Amino acid sequence: MCCMSKRYRAWNVDQPQLLPPSVQELVPEGHLSHFVRDLVRDSLDLSEIVGEYREGRGYPPYHPVMMTALLLYSYSQGIRSSRAIARACEQRVDFMAVTAMQYPDFRTICLFRDRHRVALEGLFVQVLALCDEAGLVKLGHVALDGTKVHANASKHKAMSYGRMKQREQEYAAQVAAWFEQAAATDEAEDEAHGAERRGDEMPEWVKSKQARLEKLREAKAALEAEAAQEHAAKMEAAESADDGDAPGGDAVSGASGGVQAPEEPPAPPAPNDKAQRNFTDPESRIMKTHNGFEQAYNGQAIVDADSQVIVAYGLTNAANDKQQLIPMIDRLFGNTGRLPEEFSADSGYCSQANLQYLEESGIRGYVATGRQKHGSASATGSRESESYTAAMSRRLKQGGHRSRYRLRKQTVEPVFGQIKAARGLRQFLMRGLEKVRSEWGLECTAHNLLKLGAVW
Numbered sequence: 001m002c003c004m005s006k007r008y009r010a011w012n013v014d015q016p017q018l019l020p021p022s023v024q025e026l027v028p029e030g031h032l033s034h035f036v037r038d039l040v041r042d043s044l045d046l047s048e049i050v051g052e053y054r055e056g057r058g059y060p061p062y063h064p065v066m067m068t069a070l071l072l073y074s075y076s077q078g079i080r081s082s083r084a085i086a087r088a089c090e091q092r093v094d095f096m097a098v099t100a101m102q103y104p105d106f107r108t109i110c111l112f113r114d115r116h117r118v119a120l121e122g123l124f125v126q127v128l129a130l131c132d133e134a135g136l137v138k139l140g141h142v143a144l145d146g147t148k149v150h151a152n153a154s155k156h157k158a159m160s161y162g163r164m165k166q167r168e169q170e171y172a173a174q175v176a177a178w179f180e181q182a183a184a185t186d187e188a189e190d191e192a193h194g195a196e197r198r199g200d201e202m203p204e205w206v207k208s209k210q211a212r213l214e215k216l217r218e219a220k221a222a223l224e225a226e227a228a229q230e231h232a233a234k235m236e237a238a239e240s241a242d243d244g245d246a247p248g249g250d251a252v253s254g255a256s257g258g259v260q261a262p263e264e265p266p267a268p269p270a271p272n273d274k275a276q277r278n279f280t281d282p283e284s285r286i287m288k289t290h291n292g293f294e295q296a297y298n299g300q301a302i303v304d305a306d307s308q309v310i311v312a313y314g315l316t317n318a319a320n321d322k323q324q325l326i327p328m329i330d331r332l333f334g335n336t337g338r339l340p341e342e343f344s345a346d347s348g349y350c351s352q353a354n355l356q357y358l359e360e361s362g363i364r365g366y367v368a369t370g371r372q373k374h375g376s377a378s379a380t381g382s383r384e385s386e387s388y389t390a391a392m393s394r395r396l397k398q399g400g401h402r403s404r405y406r407l408r409k410q411t412v413e414p415v416f417g418q419i420k421a422a423r424g425l426r427q428f429l430m431r432g433l434e435k436v437r438s439e440w441g442l443e444c445t446a447h448n449l450l451k452l453g454a455v456w
Contacts, residue, residue, distance in 0.1 A: 031097070049116050062102060067112045117435065143303055149428055158276045322350075322351050364404075
């Protein structure tokens with residue numbers, strides 16, 4: 001046994017600090033929490049958020065700039081739940097460095113995010129401008145892709161229109177039978193206990209089924225309204241085409257010389273029996289993912305190949321990507337004021353209209369065309385007469401393995417991997433298309449903050 005005792009550093013958990021700690025000393029210099037806090041405080045225009053607070057009376061609220069920095073830093077750390085953010089403010093020193101050791105509760109965080117949802121979504125453009133100033137936005141080559149993110153709803157809470165009609169009849173028959181049973185019970189109880197005795201209340205087990213029937217009829221009516229809107233749009237387009245064909249747009253005269261009365265428009269068709277509506281989040285849709293069919297939204301992003309900075313984002317409840325190419329490039333131009341030199345996307349975005357848009361915009365596109373149908377190219381083979389799809393297919397084949405299309409996979413797909421795998425965005429917390437779009441915007445803003453912080 002050694003006779004010499006080992007000396008250790010003093011460890012006294014009850015020893016009070018003589019001087020209060022500085023927020024700057026909670027985490028090392030250069031930590032991301034310092035960067036996000038100072039950038040939000042010094043470089044972002046938050047007048048739209050701060051301007052909402054004008055009332056001088058009442059208890060002072062938490063500073064809106066601090067709350068904004070807290071939300072952006074939380075999303076950069078993969079923490080989105082208001083309860084988890086409030087817990088981190090109490091337990092993690094990096095969050096304390098952002099809040100200056102203030103501890104807003106989860107209700108305050110949730111209400112702030114919901115109240116300033118639109119303004120927070122608009123911060124994406126400001127952060128993108130800072131990335132541009134730092135030289136991260138080259139726009140030499142950009143790639144567009146979409147990713148399906150699980151909605152805050154279960155696919156088992158959705159029902160098709162055909163099933164709704166069947167269930168409506170079943171529920172209506174059950175409710176009618178229960179009312180008849182309740183009436184018969186009332187008569188029996190009146191005879192047994194007297195007319196003045198209680199016994200005519202509707203049973204509790206009837207109320208839930210009645211509420212279910214009402215909710216089902218509401219969803220069924222919404223699907224019928226959507227089908228009617230689609231039908232009205234088609235009828236309007238058909239009438240416009242007919243008006244263009246008729247010379248002068250005059251009414252057609254009958255054999256007797258009178259004006260023929262306009263035909264009554266046909267009744268709008270019923271929704272397709274396979275059309276579905278989710279009772280939890282009606283604006284989400286069933287989409288095919290790597291895990292099968294799930295209730296989801298389709299998040300879109302255009303990413304710069306040089307820095308993996310997101311230069312434009314969008315979110316839709318349509319599973320098909322073809323209609324997203326032109327709006328996404330328009331958003332890119334609105335965000336940066338210029339168009340990219342090269343653009344790549346997978347076959348989900350390939351259409352004649354999209355490829356023509358790229359050509360007319362002066363953007364050299366590399367869009368996968370998938371398998372070409374026999375005879376899709378022009379018989380003459382001239383570039384003027386062939387389709388845009390055939391020309392794109394020829395461009396990709398000529399490039400082979402050296403084609404610029406190869407940049408697509410290494411540009412946009414790693415970004416989705418960072419968002420979903422590294423920061424854990426597997427499911428949205430909010431419900432409804434507008435709120436989920438704001439949540440996706442916050443996620444994209446946090447992604448760009450991380451890219452900016454790495455070079456700042």
